[in-house]
Amino acid sequence: MTLAVRDADALVFAADMYGIQFDQLAALTGGDRSARAAAKRWRDLGYAETARLTEGPAWLWVTRAGLAACGREYQARKPALPQLAHIRAVAATRIALEATGAYRQASAFWRCERRIRARHGRGIRQHLPDGEVHWPDSAPVAWAGECWAIEAEVTPKTVARTTAIMREILTRTGDYGCPAAEAAVPGGPPRHARALYLCSPAALTTVLNARALLGPLAARIEVRDLPPGAQL
Amino acid sequence: MRHRPHSYAVEVPSSTFGRVAGVRAMKREPDRYARHPVRRALARGLWRLLGLAVLTAVAAALAPVTLAAAAAAAAGWWRGWPPRRLYTTAAWCLPMTAAWLAAVAAWPARVGPGGLWLRAAAAPYRAWLASWQLAAHGHLAAAVVAAAPPAVPLGVLAGGLAWQYRLFRMRTGAGGLTPAAPATFDSRLWRRQVRTAKALLAAPGALPLISRNGLVVTGAAIRSVRHRGGPGRAAAIPYPRLRSHQVVIGSTGTGKTTLLLRLWAGFMAAGLRRYAAGAANRPLLVVLDCKGGASSRKVADRTRRVLRDAGARSTAIWPDEASLSLWTLPPGQLVTTLLDLIEHGTGGAAYYTDVMEAIVSLAVSAPCGPPVCSADFLARLDPGWLAASYAASGDGAAVTTIRSGKRGFEDVELRFRALWRRLGAGLDGGGSFGDADAWYCVLEGTAEGAVAEAQARALTDLLAHYAVSGQREILLAVDEFSAVSRRLPIWRLYERARALGLAVQVSAQSWEGLADTDDERQRIAATAEGGIWLLRTPRPGPVSELAGTRAYVDTTRRFAGQGAWAGDGMSRTRLVPVLDADIVRQLDVGQAAYVYRGGVTYVQVKRLTGRQAALAPAAGDAPTMPLPAVAVPAQWPPVPPPPPDASEVLDEAFGARHE
Numbered sequence: 079m080t081l082a083v084r085d086a087d088a089l090v091f092a093a094d095m096y097g098i099q100f101d102q103l104a105a106l107t108g109g110d111r112s113a114r115a116a117a118k119r120w121r122d123l124g125y126a127e128t129a130r131l132t133e134g135p136a137w138l139w140v141t142r143a144g145l146a147a148c149g150r151e152y153q154a155r156k157p158a159l160p161q162l163a164h165i166r167a168v169a170a171t172r173i174a175l176e177a178t179g180a181y182r183q184a185s186a187f188w189r190c191e192r193r194i195r196a197r198h199g200r201g202i203r204q205h206l207p208d209g210e211v212h213w214p215d216s217a218p219v220a221w222a223g224e225c226w227a228i229e230a231e232v233t234p235k236t237v238a239r240t241t242a243i244m245r246e247i248l249t250r251t252g253d254y255g256c257p258a259a260e261a262a263v264p265g266g267p268p269r270h271a272r273a274l275y276l277c278s279p280a281a282l283t284t285v286l287n288a289r290a291l292l293g294p295l296a297a298r299i300e301v302r303d304l305p306p307g308a309q310l
Numbered sequence: 311m312r313h314r315p316h317s318y319a320v321e322v323p324s325s326t327f328g329r330v331a332g333v334r335a336m337k338r339e340p341d342r343y344a345r346h347p348v349r350r351a352l353a354r355g356l357w358r359l360l361g362l363a364v365l366t367a368v369a370a371a372l373a374p375v376t377l378a379a380a381a382a383a384a385a386g387w388w389r390g391w392p393p394r395r396l397y398t399t400a401a402w403c404l405p406m407t408a409a410w411l412a413a414v415a416a417w418p419a420r421v422g423p424g425g426l427w428l429r430a431a432a433a434p435y436r437a438w439l440a441s442w443q444l445a446a447h448g449h450l451a452a453a454v455v456a457a458a459p460p461a462v463p464l465g466v467l468a469g470g471l472a473w474q475y476r477l478f479r480m481r482t483g484a485g486g487l488t489p490a491a492p493a494t495f496d497s498r499l500w501r502r503q504v505r506t507a508k509a510l511l512a513a514p515g516a517l518p519l520i521s522r523n524g525l526v527v528t529g530a531a532i533r534s535v536r537h538r539g540g541p542g543r544a545a546a547i548p549y550p551r552l553r554s555h556q557v558v559i560g561s562t563g564t565g566k567t568t569l570l571l572r573l574w575a576g577f578m579a580a581g582l583r584r585y586a587a588g589a590a591n592r593p594l595l596v597v598l599d600c601k602g603g604a605s606s607r608k609v610a611d612r613t614r615r616v617l618r619d620a621g622a623r624s625t626a627i628w629p630d631e632a633s634l635s636l637w638t639l640p641p642g643q644l645v646t647t648l649l650d651l652i653e654h655g656t657g658g659a660a661y662y663t664d665v666m667e668a669i670v671s672l673a674v675s676a677p678c679g680p681p682v683c684s685a686d687f688l689a690r691l692d693p694g695w696l697a698a699s700y701a702a703s704g705d706g707a708a709v710t711t712i713r714s715g716k717r718g719f720e721d722v723e724l725r726f727r728a729l730w731r732r733l734g735a736g737l738d739g740g741g742s743f744g745d746a747d748a749w750y751c752v753l754e755g756t757a758e759g760a761v762a763e764a765q766a767r768a769l770t771d772l773l774a775h776y777a778v779s780g781q782r783e784i785l786l787a788v789d790e791f792s793a794v795s796r797r798l799p800i801w802r803l804y805e806r807a808r809a810l811g812l813a814v815q816v817s818a819q820s821w822e823g824l825a826d827t828d829d830e831r832q833r834i835a836a837t838a839e840g841g842i843w844l845l846r847t848p849r850p851g852p853v854s855e856l857a858g859t860r861a862y863v864d865t866t867r868r869f870a871g872q873g874a875w876a877g878d879g880m881s882r883t884r885l886v887p888v889l890d891a892d893i894v895r896q897l898d899v900g901q902a903a904y905v906y907r908g909g910v911t912y913v914q915v916k917r918l919t920g921r922q923a924a925l926a927p928a929a930g931d932a933p934t935m936p937l938p939a940v941a942v943p944a945q946w947p948p949v950p951p952p953p954p955d956a957s958e959v960l961d962e963a964f965g966a967r968h969e
Binding site for chain 1: 604607627629630631731734735952953954955956958959960962963964965966967968
């Protein structure tokens with residue numbers, strides 16, 4: 079039994095995003111039937127497991143064997159219940175962004191939070207973005223060469239905490255997991271040219287207030303709504 | 311053949327400690343049997359049989375006491391308890407006996423005739439008689455109840471004595487069938503004592519972080535020599551010892567971090583308790599982790615969670631999440647620290663050192679006040695600006711100095727610019743040690759030694775300056791400090807800390823890792839008034855020497871030549887180290903030897919785990935990340951121009967922008 083190229087991409091997507099719901103999988107594979115067929119193939123191969131964790135479509139997550147097949151060195155685990163809403167929001171954000179013409183034309187790269195965490199080391203409580211989008215230098219867009227930090231805000235934090243996170247994202251100069259001395263070097267080019275906040279209606283006010291406290295740095299914060307259907 | 315040391319005349323001088331005692335032995339048999347070996351053997355056998363018969367008869371007659379004694383001795387053996395614990399148990403049984411006697415005195419109808427004192431005096435005998443009668447009629451449970459009040463304390467006491475005798479014989483090398491028996495006994499006893507300690511660790515709530523009398527509990531005691539407590543007891547140290555210098559030595563993977571976390575959490579919890587009672591200032595823990603890398607950050611995260619559970623309001627992780635400001639130092643100290651951050655040569659290079667000192671001093675002491683950030687400082691290393699500044703204040707001498715040293719400004723500025731680029735923002739923020747209850751400072755001593763050395767120097771200067779204010783009770787814990795101690799010898803840090811009232815806790819993976827030279831190592835270990843923690847390490851010898859010696863009775867046996875050892879030999883006292891180096895070399899993970907004032911306690915350290923970080927803090931729960939990540943002055947770094955408009959892709963994916 080083999081995987082189609084499209085299925086393989088969807089499997090890697092599910093592995094990177096901790097888990098995925100069937101409607102989102104359908105968006106990746108091209109339809110409900112193909113999504114169910116892909117899920118069945120993965121289950122038969124031992125690459126994935128499925129279960130109904132929330133209301134609505136079932137969830138699918140990648141097993142250890144599936145992660146090995148994808149070449150990912152993550153720790154295999156079932157998505158935690160409290161994180162499902164956030165996982166879905168980030169996955170929806172990624173699907174929406176990857177569906178744009180500019181993204182595909184530029185061959186941009188989504189570096190997921192799970193991948194950053196795997197490099198950064200487990201157990202670290204430092205804030206990590208929900209994802210990074212790397213735009214190649216050769217991309218035919220004005221922002222070529224930039225790295226964006228992606229934050230999906232489903233539930234509101236405090237304004238102070240959100241401001242601190244924004245400031246950390248915008249002043250960071252080194253990659254996650256780099257030596258401490260390189261994390262924020264004065265005068266060095268910032269790692270993230272901008273931070274993209276995708277907010278639920280509940281979190282929108284907090285994010286806007288937090289951005290207002292940033293002063294000149296606020297110009298590098300983009301605040302948008304979560305794509306339709308991103309919330310559970 | 312059993313060996314009988316009590317039949318020897320062992321001469322032990324009264325002042326044995328400090329010198330080897332004299333030795334004398336004598337034969338145990340009377341002279342009249344010396345020439346008749348057959349008669350001698352027969353007589354010995356008969357006497358032994360007779361003694362055994364009498365002992366058996368007494369034991370049978372006092373069966374309740376015998377059973378209790380056997381049970382107590384077996385418990386002592388099984389749990390590896392010291393005899394003192396059995397004596398304590400016997401003492402705790404006495405209220406039962408007293409209540410029983412009171413009942414006997416107050417309730418004559420059931421126990422027999424006689425006056426008050428007669429009934430009380432005869433009560434044990436009558437209880438013994440009653441138990442036998444009940445047993446004879448098949449009422450075994452009633453027989454046990456009848457005999458228990460006098461028999462249990464007496465039996466436990468007898469069991470304790472028997473267990474003490476056994477320990478004494480084995481400790482002196484006189485017990486067991488062969489000379490190797492004591493060593494085997496000791497190793498088995500150690501295993502049972504470890505098992506007892508682990509059982510105590512596993513018991514829920516048995517080992518709180520702070521005991522009821524305010525001691526810091528580190529784990530369960532396995533064995534102690536010249537210390538109070540013992541197997542099955544909590545190993546606890548008073549808070550003042552954590553406020554004294556301590557040394558922790560242990561190889562990688564032996565549980566050093568677990569022990570350190572326990573000690574730090576204990577310091578924090580006990581310190582906060584004293585602070586709440588108004589007995590002391592608020593505690594401050596500063597950890598300098600001089601290894602760096604991802605492992606240090608994992609430990610930092612664990613430390614934060616553990617300290618949070620211990621009551622710490624906030625833990626700052628430097629430089630990843632929090633920063634300090636070097637520019638808060640007073641100008642004089644700031645000049646010294648800035649100069650120390652840069653490496654200088656000797657000989658001819660001393661000239662340039664003097665030039666640099668003069669320029670830095672002028673920049674820091676400029677009439678407009680000391681610099682507020684690195685950018686401000688670097689901007690001052692401009693001879694034109696500096697001369698104008700001093701000229702405006704009418705300081706002609708300074709202007710002359712600036713003009714004469716004009717050629718050196720570019721070099722000095724170049725060196726400091728390179729220094730600040732390498733140091734990062736960790737020392738250029740707006741934080742202070744007073745902002746948090748604990749600071750975990752990660753120095754990249756392994757990857758970038760030179761940078762870490764400069765950072766260590768700056769951090770210790772900042773801490774020393776903060777300590778002068780006397781606002782906090784400070785514990786400075788330095789791990790593998792020798793990796794960054796080239797410019798700041800650790801013994802100097804020790805002495806400086808002592809003068810400032812700081813406690814320093816030095817930890818290293820080996821004796822050699824404590825400091826660069828053996829003289830420094832000895833100096834550090836010898837001044838550790840709070841004690842030395844030794845985990846498994848291949849070379850515990852130097853600490854063992856420091857721990858001192860104790861008198862030890864050593865018994866030899868004569869080999870009879872027929873496959874057995876004869877019953878005579880010699881005993882002598884000799885001095886052996888209090889800290890058994892072989893035990894230290896064989897310590898398991900999580901076991902430590904605590905050396906303090908000529909005694910040692912072997913401890914099974916209780917692992918301390920903080921609650922896993924919640925996804926979101928609960929309502930009213932103080933967040934543990936108190937400071938904005940890498941606080942930097944508003945002017946630095948300069949704000950980059952806004953990025954190009956990306957509305958094309960964002961509008962398509964997510965809709966309109968929120969302004």
